[in-house]
Amino acid sequence: MNKINIGIVAHVDAGKTTVTENLLYLGGVIKKAGRVDNGNTVTDSMELERKRGITIKSSVISFNWKNVKINILDTPGHADFVAEVERSLSVLDGAVLVVSAVEGVQAHTLMLFKVLKKLKLPTVIFINKLDRSGANYKRVIEEMKKVLSPNIIGVQNAHKQGTHELEVERPYSYNSMGEIIESLCDIDDKFLEAYINDEKIERAYVKQRIQFKARDAKLYPVLIGSALKEIGMQDLMEAVVKYLPYSKGNEESMLxxxxxxxxxxxxxxxxxxxxxxxxxxxxxxxxxxxxxxxxxxxxxxxxxxxxxxxxxxxxxxxxxxxxxxxxxxxxxxxxxLRDKKIKAINLAEPVLKAKIIPLNEHENIRLYEAILMLAEEDPLLKYEASEDQKDIYLNFFGEVQMEVVKAILESKYNIKVKFEKALTIYKETPQKAGTAVTHIFTAENPFYAGIGIKVEPIKRGEGIKYVSDVTTGYLPKTFQNGIEDGVYEALTQGLYGWELTDIKVTLIHGAFDSVMSTPAEFRNLAPMVLMEAVNNAKTQLLEPLYEFELKINEEVCGRAISDLTRLRAKFDNPIQLNKDILLQGLIPVNTSRDYNLEVASYTGGKGMFVTKFYGFHEIQFKLGETREKHKIDPLNKKMYIMYKRNVLKR
Structure with missing residues (x-):
């Protein structure tokens, strides 16, 4: 049996889960399509998902259609969960992008389509909610051609849209063939050549060319209908097996x-x-x-x-x-083994950090254990904890994700929590090279270990590099592992309380006692030496940047440019798109966290402000933020040594 692994993606409230329910109904999996409003959908199985009416976790379900096994991943629609979407799409053969016929292309639609295009994932587009007042599928198709891709082609017509009497023609009907041929000529050179040469254009040949281009992700066919009214769903199902490629794999090849x-x-x-x-x-x-x-x-x-x-x-x-x-x-x-079909993706990175506090102060350990479980399910839900696990910090994409984590902890683990105000995540990097050496058997060093460390800045975006210039013949591997563990632990808190990045750490000296030294002695000493080297190098504050696209009507272009200047954005010259203006560039996360709401306000909901994490860049200290240190500071050597020797308890 042929197989297809597909994902259903959409902006919030486009009707994605209802579309999925209808496909499952047609596939014979369920007797009746569930509704999000009724809380009886199959894929939103978490109680929290049904209560909130949104998809939080990707879910997988399978059915058969015309001797094809279809595995569907229903993915979250909210921007706070875009990493979950990217992770899911990377393992799929194709996707269905759902767009509302009323709201049209939203900021999140553009973000999703960029991911689909980057992954070269064959995609069928379904314009949903044609029965709702204000629906206009032709306007949405034209909008998609301008904003998403010119290689978008509608294959259906509808009548009485925006009413309960909605009627949708079958794909490639007589009424729609003229527009289809015209659009295909703009996309397919081979088809255009046949058309210019007055070759007879059969309907079967039109279907064949669209199928060929669609399976190669060079054309995106558009289907239309209403999932709630169960109109156009069978056409969408047939489009999935027609336009999306079957899964290929060899059972006899290496795993x-x-x-x-x-x-x-x-x-x-x-x-x-x-x-x-x-x-x-x-x-x-x-x-x-x-x-x-x-x-x-x-x-x-x-x-x-x-x-x-x-x-x-x-x-x-x-x-x-x-x-x-x-x-x-x-x-x-x-x-x-790694296969060439496994797509490499750069997942979005959280830009907010907040301290999480249990309402019952005696539940710290339970909270810490629950966070460990949640972090395993979501590798981007990074956490930090003090040595005694009393202070726990989580990284987030946005406020909605924070609310969801809070609700999951209460419903799944029976732990009620609150969050302190979320901070934008900054980072630190060395300004120059710095060195520190602590010798064994000296008065200021109570550990049975000797370590020398050099730190230096490296290219932006390279992260952390750790190397050892000390041979294992001179300093045993177990002791070197202890140093490395201590270094990586200490790098989570720089001079201003932020994680260190774009730093090369080199072990330049090591000494041990054959009787008294243990890996733990080296692990405990390493943060003291590392932070002394960092302090000698001093650090530069880095702020996170978004890559942005702002699309607004030309009438409010002046307002937009004034706003972007105020928010410290750097952008290219405006691009004219008919009566719209497109502005692209980089903008600090901290200044633009709520700007999408401003755009919606001064454009009457018609503007689009789309952001994607870009990276970190140097910032003047006065424009950034410091952070209270949540761990014992190794630069305070007296207190640090007392803590490590169990004299001091926080």
Whole structure:
């Protein structure tokens, strides 16, 4: 049986989950399509999702249609969960992009389409909600051609849109063929040549060219309808198997797959979701995880079959399945060998940080353990904790994600929490090279270890590089591992309280006592030496930047340019798009956190302000923020040593 792994993506309130429910209904998985308003949808299985009416976690479900197995990933629609969407799309064969016929292209639509285009993912577009007042599918198609891609082609017509009497013609009807041929001539050179040469253009040939281009992600066919009224859904289903490529994979090739989702909803029953590109996995197989030393034994496999997860003996190439017993796997891990089909993606990075506090002060440890579980399911939910786990900080994409984490902790773990005011995340980097050496057996060093460290700045965006100029023959590997652990731990808190980045750390000296030294002695000393070197180098504050696109009517262009200047944005000359203006550039995260609301206000909801994390850039100290240090500062050597020797308790 052929297989297709597809994702359903959309901006908020485009009707994505209702579309998914209708596809499951047509596929025979459910007896009736659920409704978000009624809280009875299949894919939004979390109580929190049903309560809020939004998708929070990607869910996977399968059904068959005309001898094709279709695995559907229903992905979140809110911008705060864009990383979950990118992670899901990276393992798929194609996608369905849902757009509202009333609201049209939204800022999040543009963001999603950029991801689809970057991944070269074949995509079918479905314009939904044609029955609603104000619906205009032709206007939306023209808007998509301008904003998303000129290679968008509608294949259907509708009548009485915006009413309950909505009628949608079948694709390639007699009434729509003229527009389809005209649009295809603009997109397909081979078709244009045949048209110019007066060759006879059969309907079958038009369908063939659109199918060929669509499966190669060089054309995006548009279907129309109303999921709520169950209009146009069968046409969409047929478009999925017609325009999206089948999953390819060789069971006899070397094993290659990727972990894209982890579910810890049931204690001691970790579910590891894997998309398998090549090879096959059997129960009791030992799997190698790329880059990790220890193999993992598969204790059980669940196959996705007709809306259910059924125990199976084998997961085969091209399919998605759930593995049990894989304790050490993390999201993004490669199972077996890296295959060229595994897409490399740069996930968005959280830009906000907030301290999380349990309302019951005695639940700190329980909260810390719950955060560990949540972070395993979402690798971008980074956390920091003080040595005693009393102070816990989480990184976020936005306020909605903060509310969701708060609700999950209460509903799933019975822990009520509050957040302090969210801060924009800054970082630090060395201004110049700095060196520090602490020798063994000296009065100021109570640890049985000697360490020398050099720090220096490196190119922006390169992160952290750690190297050792000390041979393992001179300083044993176990002691060097202790130093490295201590260095990485200390790098989370610089001179101004922010994480250090774009830094090269070199171990230049090491000394030990053959009787008294342990890896822990080196691990404890390393932060003191590292931070002394950092203090000698001094640090430069870095602020996070968004890459932005602002599309507004030309009448408010002056206001927009004035705003961007005030917000310290750097942008190119305006681009004229008929009566609209497009402005592109870089803008600080801290100054633009709520600017999308301003744009919506002064454009009457018609403007679009789309942002994507770009990176960090130097900033004058007076324009940035410092942060209270949440761990014992190694530069305060007396207090740090007392803490490490268990004399001082926070």
């Amino acid at each position: 290659s797959g990727v972990v894209f989702k982890i579910d810890n909803s049931k204690m001691n029953n970790k579910k590891t979701y894997v998309r398998l590109f090549n090879g096959k996995i059997n129960v009791r197989d030992k799997l190698s995880i790329f880059g990790k030393e220890n193999d993992e034994k598969v204790k059980r496999i669940d196959a996705l079959l007709n809306g259910r997860n059924l125990e199976s003996e084998t997961l085969r190439a091209g399919d998605i399945g759930i593995l049990y017993g894989i304790k050490g796997a993390k999201i993004g891990d490669i199972v077996g």
